[in-house]
Amino acid sequence: MSAGDAVRGPGLDADVIVVGAGPVGLMLAGELRLGGAEVLVLERLPEPTTESRASTLHARTMEILDQRGLIDAGSVPNEVRGHFGGIPLDFGDVPSRFPGLWKVPQTRLESLLGAWAGRLGVRLRRGYDVRALADASGHVTVEAAGPDGTARFRAGYLVGCDGEQSTVRRLAGFDFPGTPAGRELIRADVAGVDVPARRFQRLPRGLAISATREGVTRVMMHEFAGVRAPRAGTPDFAEVAEIWQRITGDDISAGRPIWINVFGDASRQASAYRIGRVLLAGDAAHVQMPVGGQALNLGLQDAVNLGWKLAGQVRGWAPDGLLDSYSGERHAAGARTLTNIRAQSELLLGGPGVEPLRAVLGELLGHRRARGHLAEMIAGLDVRYPVGGGDHPALGSRLPPRDLVTEDSVTSTTALLRPARGLLLGTARPGRTEPVGAAAQPWSDRVRAVPVKADGDGVLPGADAVLVRPDGHVAWVSDGTEPVEAALRRWFGTARGTGQTIDSTSGRGEHRG
DSSP states (O other), X not given: OOGGGOOOOTTOSEEEEEEOOSHHHHHHHHXXXXXXXXXXXXXXXXXXOOXXXXXXXXXXXXXXXXXXXXXXXXXXXXXXXXXXXXXXXXXXXXSSSXXXXXXXXXXXXXXXXXXXXXXXXXXXXXXXXXXXXXXXXXXXXEEEEETTEEXXXXXXEXXXXXXXXXXXHHHHTOOOOEXXXXXXXXXXXXXXXXXXXXXXXXXXTEEEEEEEETTEEEEEEEETTSOOSOOSSOOOHHHHHHHHHHHHOOOOTTSEEEEEEEEEOOEEEOSOSEETTEEEOGGGTEEOOOGGXXXXXXXXXXXXXXXXXXXXXXXXXXXXXXXXXHHXXXXXXXXXXXXXXXXXXXXXXXXXXXXXXXXXXXXXTTSHHHHHHHHHHHHTOOOBOOOOSOOOTTTXXXXXXXXXXXXXXXXXXXXXXXXXXXXXXXXXXXXXXXXXXXXXXXGTTTEEEEEEEOOTTBSBXXXXXXXXXXXXXXXXXXXXXXXHHHHHHHHHOSOTTSSEEEETTTTEEEEOO
8 A cells, every 4th residue: 555545524624633843743743644545734933943842752762663674773872871860771782783872862853754745645734723622423623723724624533743732632622641750950051151071970969971072061850848849830050040040050151052851750642642642652642751752762662553554544444442552551651661660750750759769779780680580671673562363472572683594685584574564474484485475466565475584483483474464563473372364453453455445534444244
């Protein structure tokens, strides 16, 4: 299926409206276009932001960007040293082609994703502030204040990617339980100052972090006796300089502030990521302290999980339950991430009383298994979805990137996943042909079958063939538990020529006859 194959219902402006043109919204829009959906993105800001709130990408996110051909790792600064709640943690040994922490300013990431989405045909309208929505009669109606007054748009589905204060989440009535912020961390980018580099330095009065890149110093601070409730607004630079001096003794008041923001240790997650035809992704679905860049990475992985499923829904081939699996899979992944972030927040912002806990954890991280466990969790490499079909250890996990030899070329799993279609890899052993390619032929508009030459244990240890979802997670392995046709139906719907038609008004596939 090509990006131009979408079937849009009568009177609809798009198959899907995405609210928010940050990294998560743009990633989702591109994924939807690869799946053949018509996409309209509404963004409140008239111009792209110049603020670079997040700058760290982890291994799993780099793998995803590589799957879509979006990033050249050789042009991205990388460091292996990270942290868990301010305690040093080595990410250099994680099992990925992208170990470590990759530094990509949010402005650059948004530019990259925006250009990609534009090439795919995503329509982006800036300066549209969503004010109302209604989910009824087989579509969603959105009302927004735009540059020329009130505008209304209709689509089969709506996805809120509009951040922590999500308007979509509020208007649609999503339950958003959790805990409010009780402690704050102030972050500022300042030019014209010369201060020592500080890496999670815990001083008697508070926490101080500072690093200088290209003439701009980012300072981050938390005063142990400081504000215990969320602020109504952003502090001015004079207050920031005063707090920094109280904690560190350094005077930065003569510097030029470029950007200041405050974030707290709030922890909230929508009870479900879908209500009817309205869905949430990224910070609209979960609010957490942005420790170690996990918030951005979590949101981008939401988008890649949702994109192919929602595209299948509007294209009419999605089997029952596929779209709902987004909420189930990503809610569990988000809950686990929020748990580790809450633990890190306590280690990072807690006063002298957390020092014994930090000391014990520091000892544990001297052991390779403990270090690897936390590094893989933060990097997003240990996510395993409940895909069914047996108990093979690879089921539900991401397919580790690897090179493959096909009948006529040398390629890689990441290159084969680039079109965002299902992928069936089968190994031809001496004396018999590749066993599953023919079985996948009726799904060839959604799944590509690729025979590969035998290499050691096969495509995966103990599996001569694997079915991989468009998001890169393994949906089936040839361990004898179930036939591949059952997995194809479970994840990619009814095969062609078996009575499926598309109801273009609802965007749902119906089985007739």
